[in-house]
Amino acid sequence: MPFVHRVRPxxxxxxxxxxxxxxxxxxxxxxxxxxxxxxMGFAPAEAFFRxxxxxxxxxxxxxxxxxxxxxxxxxxxxxxxxxxKSFDVRYTATVGGRGACVGTITxxxxxxGTHDSTAIPTTLRRALxxxxxxxxxxxxxxxxxx
Amino acid sequence: MPFVHRVRPxxxxxxxxxxxxxxxxxxxxxxxxxxxxxxMGFAPAEAFFRxxxxxxxxxxxxxxxxxxxxxxxxxxxxxxxxxxKSFDVRYTATVGGRGACVGTITxxxxxxGTHDSTAIPTTLRRALxxxxxxxxxxxxxxxxxx
Amino acid sequence: MPFVHRVRPxxxxxxxxxxxxxxxxxxxxxxxxxxxxxxMGFAPAEAFFRxxxxxxxxxxxxxxxxxxxxxxxxxxxxxxxxxxKSFDVRYTATVGGRGACVGTITxxxxxxGTHDSTAIPTTLRRALxxxxxxxxxxxxxxxxxx
Amino acid sequence: MPFVHRVRPxxxxxxxxxxxxxxxxxxxxxxxxxxxxxxMGFAPAEAFFRxxxxxxxxxxxxxxxxxxxxxxxxxxxxxxxxxxKSFDVRYTATVGGRGACVGTITxxxxxxGTHDSTAIPTTLRRALxxxxxxxxxxxxxxxxxx
Numbered sequence: 001m002p003f004v005h006r007v008r009p010x011x012x013x014x015x016x017x018x019x020x021x022x023x024x025x026x027x028x029x030x031x032x033x034x035x036x037x038x039x040m041g042f043a044p045a046e047a048f049f050r051x052x053x054x055x056x057x058x059x060x061x062x063x064x065x066x067x068x069x070x071x072x073x074x075x076x077x078x079x080x081x082x083x084x085k086s087f088d089v090r091y092t093a094t095v096g097g098r099g100a101c102v103g104t105i106t107x108x109x110x111x112x113g114t115h116d117s118t119a120i121p122t123t124l125r126r127a128l129x130x131x132x133x134x135x136x137x138x139x140x141x142x143x144x145x146x
Numbered sequence: 147m148p149f150v151h152r153v154r155p156x157x158x159x160x161x162x163x164x165x166x167x168x169x170x171x172x173x174x175x176x177x178x179x180x181x182x183x184x185x186m187g188f189a190p191a192e193a194f195f196r197x198x199x200x201x202x203x204x205x206x207x208x209x210x211x212x213x214x215x216x217x218x219x220x221x222x223x224x225x226x227x228x229x230x231k232s233f234d235v236r237y238t239a240t241v242g243g244r245g246a247c248v249g250t251i252t253x254x255x256x257x258x259g260t261h262d263s264t265a266i267p268t269t270l271r272r273a274l275x276x277x278x279x280x281x282x283x284x285x286x287x288x289x290x291x292x
Numbered sequence: 293m294p295f296v297h298r299v300r301p302x303x304x305x306x307x308x309x310x311x312x313x314x315x316x317x318x319x320x321x322x323x324x325x326x327x328x329x330x331x332m333g334f335a336p337a338e339a340f341f342r343x344x345x346x347x348x349x350x351x352x353x354x355x356x357x358x359x360x361x362x363x364x365x366x367x368x369x370x371x372x373x374x375x376x377k378s379f380d381v382r383y384t385a386t387v388g389g390r391g392a393c394v395g396t397i398t399x400x401x402x403x404x405g406t407h408d409s410t411a412i413p414t415t416l417r418r419a420l421x422x423x424x425x426x427x428x429x430x431x432x433x434x435x436x437x438x
Numbered sequence: 439m440p441f442v443h444r445v446r447p448x449x450x451x452x453x454x455x456x457x458x459x460x461x462x463x464x465x466x467x468x469x470x471x472x473x474x475x476x477x478m479g480f481a482p483a484e485a486f487f488r489x490x491x492x493x494x495x496x497x498x499x500x501x502x503x504x505x506x507x508x509x510x511x512x513x514x515x516x517x518x519x520x521x522x523k524s525f526d527v528r529y530t531a532t533v534g535g536r537g538a539c540v541g542t543i544t545x546x547x548x549x550x551g552t553h554d555s556t557a558i559p560t561t562l563r564r565a566l567x568x569x570x571x572x573x574x575x576x577x578x579x580x581x582x583x584x
Contacts, residue, residue, distance in 0.1 A: 011326060011336075012319045012459045016507065019261075021450045022202045023176070026169035027304045034303060034362065044303075045362040056168045059207045066261060069454065070326065070337040115165075115212060157472060157482075158313045158465045162361065167304045173450045180449060180508065190449075191508040215308065216472060216483040311553075314494045315468070318461035348460045351499045358553060407457075407504060 002076040002092075003039055003131075005032035011069055019066035025101045026059065029091040032075040033105075036089075040127045052121045054107040057086065064099035071095045079131040085109050085117050087128050148222040148238075149185055149277075151178035157215055165212035171247045172205065175237040178221040179251075182235075186273045198267045200253040203232065210245035217241045225277040231255050231263050233274050294368040294384075295331055295423075297324035303361055311358035317393045318351065321383040324367040325397075328381075332419045344413045346399040349378065356391030363387045371423040377401050377409050379420050440514040440530075441477055441569075443470035449507055457504035463539045464497065467529040470513040471543075474527075478565045490559045492545040495524065502537035509533045517569040523547050523555050525566050 007028045015021040034044045042051070067073050074094050081088040091103040109120040120128070153174050161167040180190045188197070213219050220240050227234040237249040255266040266274070299320045307313040326336045334343070359365050366386050373380040378400040385392045401412040412420070445466045453459040472482045480489070505511050512532050519526040529541040547558040558566070 008326075010319060010323050011453060012322055012461060014454050015449060016452050016454065016456050017199070017201070018454055019201075021173075021176075022205065023169045023172035023450060026172060027167075027302060030167075030169070030304060031302050034300075038362075045360065053163070055163070055165075055209070056207075057209055059168065059205075061202075061205045061207075063201070063203055068337065154472075156465060156469050157307060158315060158468060160308050161303060162306050162308065162310055164308055169304060173448060176450055177448050180446075184508075191506065214483065216476075309491070309493070311493075313465075313468075314497065315461045315464035318464060319459075322459075322461070345455070347455070347457075347501070348499075349501055351460065351497075353494075353497045353499075355493070355495055 002078045003036045005035045005075045005077065007031065007073045007075060007093075008070050009067055009073065014069045018068055020068070022061075022063070025061060025063075025093070025103060028073070028075060028093070029089075029103050029105060032077050032091055033089060036077040040131070042124070042127070050112055052124050053110050053112040055110050055115065056105060057108050058106040059103060060105075061101060061103045063101050065095070067093070067095050067100045073100060079128045080104075082120070082125060082128045085119055087120065148224045149182045151181045151221045151223065153177065153219045153221060153239075154216050155213055155219065160215045164214055166214070168207075168209070171207060171209075171239070171249060174219070174221060174239065175235075175249050175251060178223050178237055179235060182223040186277070188270070188273070196258055198270050199256050199258040201256050201261065202251060203254050204252040205249060206251075207247060207249045209247050211241070213239070213241050213246045219246060225274045226250075228266070228271060228274045231265055233266065294370045295328045297327045297367045297369065299323065299365045299367060299385075300362050301359055301365065306361045310360055312360070314353075314355070317353060317355075317385070317395060320365070320367060320385065321381075321395050321397060324369050324383055325381060328369040332423070334416070334419070342404055344416050345402050345404040347402050347407060348397055349400050350398040351395060352397075353393060353395045355393050357387070359385070359387050359392045365392060371420045372396075374412070374417060374420045377411055379412065440516045441474045443473045443513045443515065445469065445511045445513060445531075446508050447505055447511060452507045456506055458506070460499075460501075463499060463501075463531070463541060466511070466513060466531065467527075467541050467543065470515050470529055471527060474515040478569070480562070480565070488550055490562050491548050491550045493548050493553065494543055495546050496544040497541060498543075499539060499541045501539050503533070505531070505533050505538045511538060517566045518542075520558070520563060520566045523557055525558065 009020045013020050013024045037047065038044050072095065076092040078090045079087060080090050086106055086108040088104055088106050093100045093102070108117050110116055111118050155166045159166050159170045183193065184190055218241065222238045224236045225233060226236050232252055232254040234250055234252050239246045239248070254263045256262055257264050301312045305312050305316045329339065330336055364387065368384045370382045371379060372382050378398055380396055380398050383395040400409045402408055403410050447458045451458050451462045475485065476482055510533065514530045516528045517525060518528050524544055524546040526542055526544050531538045531540070546555045548554055549556050
């Protein structure tokens, strides 16, 4: 079961078309990432900046349907890939079971306080791999039951 | 020469890492799109909603380097593809000639006031194709000199 | 006991000084208002626009201290004044019991779908007055125990 | 003549009522402040954080009318008060000469990199007082001709 973060779009985030403005999905996914790290045991305001930090290098967003003001938006978070210095996180947002937006974001590990890439620290790697194992890469054999 | 829109990142848009927060790039690209439509002769607040409207179906963002508070960010706007109901716009953002962020966004034409896709109206198609001809699809022969 | 809404500032909302950027407090208070209306029985996405709507005419914000990324921010919501066409809501935000920001916002009732002011509808008035009675104006006698 | 900063509200900043969402006015005023400091000779990205810094302690906003997507919003910036450690800036936003929003913001001077208040540095004070002299406090005698 992937980690799921729930968001209720704010009135401020809905545009004149009555739907969440596109950019806010990246903010929702960032918030989901914060809560996911928290759930994995990394206190967001402490672990980041001190133990490790990340920057985005790529984001792919695909919209399947709208989300409106105060809708119940559930964002499932999975880690399909962990590399040496970078990893991918996939965010799958649904509204009442209907697809809304899927984002895949590639993060690169950087030295805290800098923009210099660095190997993903071991504690972070272990957590991501555990999660990657749970969610599994596309086409990969199922992970052993747990 | 592609259309270029200039943005100076607001203090509010720069995060604790001292760089523009990722989601704001989509907002910058949206603002660049507004000014580009304006330059093509479509008054943004009038043409949209009445003559045509668009929704995003896909966005691919790649970051090459940071942009900071009040940097001079130039965003070149090009239309590499025009389909029947959808088209792509590529946004190439640079800071002092250095790459910052490239976004390719796929828009689908919708009936104003609805979320229903529809063929791109002729006036819009003509404008996009003119621009598409200027910038040219990847691998396409160069447009004639102008 | 006033209604309390909890907010965890997003990374995107914290600026280069490491604190929540000032404008976001208005967004937090708006979100708190949404949940407060919800708690009073007005489903936000339905009641607004159909039964009544409001626009802001005045906001007074005072900051006592900072809030940072992922802090636990509690926003108490009270209605100290209900007039004929307008009412005030006071938002008192604290971080771990320490004052962060107090906002008093004056809303005017408008005809849904317009910007025309109108008398506060009875159902809304009743809810606000009940809350106004609970929280009470400064210096007013305590409401009877309930 | 006060300094005037022009803003064109972004599509992202207009809500389902078709008007600029309230919180964005604080962001517009912040951007106007950046450009005003720039015009006074303080390069925003350098002077702040190094020579001086400020934090908001109070903001009073009053709305007179709406601003919509892509409207031409002119924000006049004036400094009606300069104290020892704090100063006020008044932002008067109009759309085609019609009032939209007036904000008065009180800033306190802080030691760069800290939240500790400090006397307004001399160079900043001199610039603010010159501007304060131009705009003049309410009811004050006119400044001498310049």
